[in-house]
Amino acid sequence: MSFFRGFKYAFCGIIHCIKNERNMRIHTVVATYVLVFARFFDLTREDYILLLLTIGGVIAAETVNTAIEDLCDKVSPDYHTLIRHAKDAAAGAVLILAVFAVIIGIILFCNFDGLCALYNFYITQPLNLCAIIALTAFSIIYIIFPPSKIKKFFLGIFSKKHTEENSDDKQ
16 A cells, blocks of 8 residues: 555655746646657657656656755755755756756757648648647746646636626625
C-alpha cells in the first residue's frame, strides 16, 4: 500500500509546483507545444528520446528547485546569504537545463520542410488555426494566473449568475 502512497505524494508534489510556480506552468506549456508540433518534423526515434529526456530534465529540475526554495523558506524565513546562494544555485541549474533545451530544440526543429508543413497545416485548415489561437490564449492565461485564481474567477462568475437568477425568480 505504501508503494502507491508514494506515487500519490509524488503527483501531489507535481501539482503543487504547477499551482504555485509560474515557471513550471511555462515549462509545461512549452513542452506541450513542442510535443504537438514535433509531429510535423521528420524526427527519428532517437530524436524523440532526446526530446523527452530534455523535457523531463527541465521539468524535474524545476520541481527540485521548488522543493529547495520551499525548504529554504521554511528553515530561514528571514534573509540569509547562504539561503540566497542555495536558492540562486537551484534556479541556476534550471536555467542551464532550459538554455540547453532551447539549443536542442533549435537543432531538432531547424528544418525548413517541417516548418513549411506546420505552416501549411494551420493555414489550409482554418478550424485548426482557430483551435491553436484559442489554445494559445488559454495557455497565456494559464501561465499568468495560478489555477486557483482561474478557479475563483469562474466560480465568481457562476455564483453571480446563479445569485442573479435566484433574485429574478423571487421577484
